[in-house]
Amino acid sequence: MNQFFTVDVLTVTVASGIALATPFLLAALGETIGQRSGVINLGVDGIMLLAAFATYYTALQTGNLLFAIMAGAGTGTIMGMITALVSVTLKAEQGISGIGIYLFGLGFSALLFQKLVGTPLPIATLPPVGIPLLDEIPVVGGMFFKQSVLVYLAFLLVPIVAFVLNRTTYGLKIKAVGENPAAADSLGVSVARIRWSTVMLGCTFAGLAGASLLMYGGIFQVNLTQSEGFIAVALVYFGAWRPVGVMGGSLLYGLVGVVILTWKSLGIIPLSASDLAATAPAVITVLALLFLARRFRQPAALGRPYEREG
């Protein structure tokens, strides 16, 4: 255990945990916005896959990582329009339509990968960028302030989303539509317009999540996300629909995963316990979810399409 508590190992463990948490955080933040307005999107994972492929293919063709990330985000936005059309305008059962979106993303991204790419080649990944002065702080600097721009963006979005939800008129409308859409409608708030905007925004975040996941490994593979999108949905419940809570859940999941891997590599976790240890991130998250879920309630109109009466 002593080898774990060395500066080099601890620095890399925490830094890797933060980087690993980033796709979860982005996807969960987007899902939080959507769910606060009453729309649940189980297609997050499929959207992440399509966005990851779009990011990869654009990077392969252009060599421009900024274009690639924009392609990923743009794919999320387009999928957000489709999701909003199905869930908000057509008022489909959100759980089922979300699964449909997920399956479509899973299959279509695999098809495109096979037809357009052939032999996969790695792309250049986003280099870590040190924040001047902060990255020179002993120990902490290497842990927190030498990350890629997507990691900084993800964590910067936490206070921004919190501010928007809690301090702006738009945020008030989102929450009103999620709690009591009929009342919001009677006060002149366009429920459909708000939900369209939150779903598109949420799916754009999911697109960024796919892009960040792709940038982490530097190569696309079929089912790259490994159902991380569903973990992100669970993290929304974990975080009690609050951006800071969602950030905490994402960090817990990412850090536990990396700590387990580090302990395995140091021989702290024996081989006989390896498979059991691999389940730790999910188990810990579910246990925390069970404990926390009782304390907060979900938006009252979550998952229910709104139709004006009369």
Added chain:
Amino acid sequence: MHRHLDRKLSLILPAVLVALVAASCGGSSTPAPASPAPSPSVAAAASPAPSPSAPAAASSEPSPSAAAATTLKVALVAPSAVNDLAFTQSMVEALNSLKAKYNLEIAVSDNQFVVATAANVIQNYASQGYNLIIAHGSQYGSTIQQLAPQFPNVSFAWGTAGSTYNLPNVFAYQANSNEGGYVQGAMAALLSKSKVLGVIGPIAVGDAKLYVDGFCAGAKFVEASISCIPVYTGSFSDVSLMATAATTFVANKADVLTGTAQAVVGAIGVAKSHNLPWFGTQWTQVSLAPSNVVSSQVYNWAPILEQILTEIQGGKLGGATFTATLGNGGEQIQFNPGFNLPAAVKAKADELIKGITEGSVNVPQ
């Protein structure tokens, strides 16, 4: 009226989505994909067909012209993509290399990582009259055990596994991946300056565990005090976990890395970014890191497939187990000319390959 139209659309659109899903998932048979380029000349390096590990029943071998005239329908069901640069690609390449010689009509269903769906796919192929169905994944074992008796005139080949379930229409095939692992582990120990090796596996089963165990055994054969602690991520396909595992090894001073499973592409990226040597297995991974891949243990399933196809043409549909080894050409160590390998390390590798092939070097199981 507007509400009525909305309801109709709300029914039609999910149906359209489902249709799109069915089209894009591509679970049913598709024509065999062309080999993703570039690919090593596996066929050129193949040795003559090896004898199986179980005694083969006497079978009359058809003449080459007769064999080529009869079309054999072969289906492959695999858990990962045809271009995964690992497990599935090795089988696809082998099948394609035999297509002309045996006049094969090949169908491939890849990405069948959900066993229940794969079972459906296998059953469909059997119902469509395919002569040989290759279930390329140990997770398909129970499916084969259930379906094979229902289709006694169809031959099933299951790998990587050593059991035919005593069924007359099931062949089994496996790879002694510990052999190539042993050779590469020895090379890694000689290349390592820090004497810490990074070894990443998916789950401790099958040929993945064999390879990892062989690698560490080979490393310790050369350098008894070397650190070779494998990390199993718990997933065959989680690229980010493999990349993270590689990163933790690098933080722990590992200066040579290896790994197995289709998710190793993530770990290879870490090796490349830190400019560390990488040893591959199942398929050549040079394209991912041309300057870092030292060598790859490449699976060459062609000799085993030839034996199976010959048995089928002779009327025998199963009941034998085949093992790919360094000795029979089922496994090959392919060195990367783009890596500056010291002559002494290459010589050691050649010595071990020769010893394993001749039986003078015993690789622990």
